[in-house]
Amino acid sequence: MKMYRGFKKEDASVQYIYTESSESLCGAAWRFNKYQYLITGRVYEGKVYTGLCNLIEKWDKLTLAQRKGLNHRYHQGCNCKIKACYYLPCFITSKSECLWTDMLSNFGTPGYQSKNYVCIKQKEGYCSWSRGWTPPDKSVINTTDP
Structure with missing residues (x-):
């Protein structure tokens, strides 16, 4: 469709x-x-x-965040790469990567991170996870976000 x-x-x-x-x-x-x-x-x-x-x-x-991401937010992450973490320790190797950690706790099934966050390029040039349903707040760093 x-x-x-x-x-x-x-x-x-x-x-x-x-x-x-x-x-x-x-x-x-x-x-x-x-x-x-x-x-x-x-x-x-x-x-x-x-x-x-x-x-x-x-x-x-699909969650509301996923549907909104498809229609409004995911395109902001086209230059970002999602790097899967299967076991610890995990590291990103460039500023264009977001570390996907759902695989650590959900036995390979999509978990909270993939259902509620989007990997997008921030204005500083780094890619990072942002809540999928609201625009990222540039003035606050939320330490509970992945």
């Missing part, structure tokens, strides 16, 4: 989404006539590919 990124306007008509044939091979299955989905993936040679390693979620299961 809507493309957020990855397509030029003239290419935005997708008829097929390619995935593996079974879930055991990381293939994804949907019920399109019943639900709307957010589907992430990659575009290769004009075809859209996705699988279980990508974010695929029923639209009505």
